[in-house]
Amino acid sequence: MQGLKAKKVKKVVFFGTGGTISALSSDPNDVLNYQPGLIAVGDLAQSAMAQGGGLEGFLPIYEQIAQIDSKDMKFSIWQKLIERLLFWSKDPDVQGFLITHGTDTIEETAFFLYLATRELKQFPTIVLTCSMRPASAKDADGPQNLRDATALLLDPSWFSSGVMVVCAGRVHHAGAVQKVYSERLDAFSSLPYKQCGEFVNGSPVKLELGVEENYFSNELGISRPSIEQILEPKEWPWVEVVQNYAQNTGAVVRALLGYVQPSGLRVSGLVSAGTGIGTLSEELTQTLKFAKERGVLLWQSSKCAFAIVKAKEETDIFDFQGLTPSKARIALIMHLLSKG
Ligand code: ASP
Numbered sequence: 001m002q003g004l005k006a007k008k009v010k011k012v013v014f015f016g017t018g019g020t021i022s023a024l025s026s027d028p029n030d031v032l033n034y035q036p037g038l039i040a041v042g043d044l045a046q047s048a049m050a051q052g053g054g055l056e057g058f059l060p061i062y063e064q065i066a067q068i069d070s071k072d073m074k075f076s077i078w079q080k081l082i083e084r085l086l087f088w089s090k091d092p093d094v095q096g097f098l099i100t101h102g103t104d105t106i107e108e109t110a111f112f113l114y115l116a117t118r119e120l121k122q123f124p125t126i127v128l129t130c131s132m133r134p135a136s137a138k139d140a141d142g143p144q145n146l147r148d149a150t151a152l153l154l155d156p157s158w159f160s161s162g163v164m165v166v167c168a169g170r171v172h173h174a175g176a177v178q179k180v181y182s183e184r185l186d187a188f189s190s191l192p193y194k195q196c197g198e199f200v201n202g203s204p205v206k207l208e209l210g211v212e213e214n215y216f217s218n219e220l221g222i223s224r225p226s227i228e229q230i231l232e233p234k235e236w237p238w239v240e241v242v243q244n245y246a247q248n249t250g251a252v253v254r255a256l257l258g259y260v261q262p263s264g265l266r267v268s269g270l271v272s273a274g275t276g277i278g279t280l281s282e283e284l285t286q287t288l289k290f291a292k293e294r295g296v297l298l299w300q301s302s303k304c305a306f307a308i309v310k311a312k313e314e315t316d317i318f319d320f321q322g323l324t325p326s327k328a329r330i331a332l333i334m335h336l337l338s339k340g
Pocket of ligand 1: 018019020021036068069070071101102103104105130131132133
């Protein structure tokens with residue numbers, strides 16, 4: 001009818017990847033022994049919404065991308081996620097994306113998605129959520145996390161806010177979030193940055209965004225791959241993390257330099273997880289310099305949980321703005337990917 005606009009339907013796309021949130025245990029009191037990746041994302045979301053929270057008036061879309069324990073996360077699953085996110089982002093009715101994920105590597109997937117999508121204008125917010133107890137547990141935490149994540153996506157003030165992890169009533173930025181407890185329900189921290197939101201009475205409240213948005217600054221010579229490069233069906237660059245500790249002779253680096261994978265791939269990047277502010281033993285420093293002379297790209301991080309690493313020009317290892325070793329590794333992979 002002329003003059004009357006059809007009511008816009010808000011869509012939220014739920015992608016399932018597995019994790020404890022989709023796990024079952026034979027004993028509702030056992031929160032440690034269970035099998036992840038058993039319940040489909042649509043069933044999880046429907047059952048969470050049926051338990052309350054008053055989240056209505058949106059059209060859910062469900063896609064099962066994987067059903068794994070996230071310790072087994074693969075680049076091919078990240079590629080699939082990107083492909084489906086791009087597909088749905090073309091639908092103007094899509095309000096946001098919710099990804100259910102295991103807690104073990106949720107921060108890696110979140111950070112990868114952040115780097116891959118941050119240049120895309122008006123891209124709907126992506127929220128990853130999880131649980132520490134299986135769905136069958138007496139006091140399962142997954143349903144509340146799912147409702148919180150959905151409430152955030154349905155709140156227009158959070159539209160196109162990047163990539164976040166929602167767990168235990170808190171909203172963490174993808175650049176800052178890390179799992180710091182293996183058992184607690186509130187397993188994540190944004191330290192040394194600030195968390196970007198929290199839930200009050202079921203509604204997401206914005207706090208200060210405590211993360212510098214310059215992880216990929218060009219001044220550091222760091223570049224980003226295009227979506228086409230991310231989706232190209234070829235092996236991604238091989239990057240390893242090398243820790244510093246007592247009596248580190250650099251032998252691991254020498255072993256890595258000598259190894260060729262069955263596919264012919266050689267190590268092309270190394271991230272140092274140094275002690276304290278990123279320090280490395282003399283021997284490890286020398287071996288890394290040797291690796292650099294052979295064309296291996298080096299980036300620096302610290303194995304301290306809440307580190308802000310400062311660049312040391314004389315070692316020629318990049319400052320990487322306090323990223324954790326596993327996130328610095330993802331950034332370096334992306335950087336190498338952009339070089340073709
Ligand atoms: N191992 C599980 C996973 O990451 C742990 C969890 O989800 O809490 O898939």
